[in-house]
Amino acid sequence: MSKTMNTTVASASDARVTAPGRRVAFSLVADADPGTLPRILEYVAKRGLVPLALHSRLTDDTLAIAMEVGDLPQAETDHIGRCLGQIPMVARVTVAELAATGSAAELVAELAAAE
Template identity: 45%
Template sequence: MAMPTLSAPSAESRPYDADTTACFSVQANADPGVMSRVLELFAKRGLVPTSWHSRVGGIRGDELIIDLQMHGMVPSEAEFVAACLRQIPDVDSVLTSERFRAAAE
């Protein structure tokens, strides 16, 4: 019996707001698997983060900080992704914010 194939949802099926950029700041233990688990939440939705910056720091050098942005992500989807990020093992905190494009005059 053939295995069913799963594909990411098409961009057309997702709500999109061209004026909004969702911003996420993830603090976690510096574990090698955390970055791939964070990225997986976007990849399984067919998304590539617009911006990704990660670094290891903290007092003992054992904290991973990931700052990423996703252009066009609507607030409800950003809230859901943030809730999923908080469930990842070794993630300590997830902060979110939104950036809005200034209206053209």
């Protein structure tokens, strides 16, 4: 006689700690390389998240990228920021907590103006 058991395995996104309502913007300056955006998105995707907003602007051989992510606790935000800074084609990473009315697109505009 065989026994069948129903088991449910929690996914990583089900088990992770969240900070509901917290919005974080990652602003990056990176080399214009076909692998840049997928590598950046990988750090969000492997946590089961989809960016609230993503904007990139190509100027000559440089990409200015702003990515807004929701519900990230501070420790996870810091970790992702450090990981993004270790990507070889990334020259600069800035992390900011967004106010209720801020957006990642505004950060890209500020980033472009600072260049």
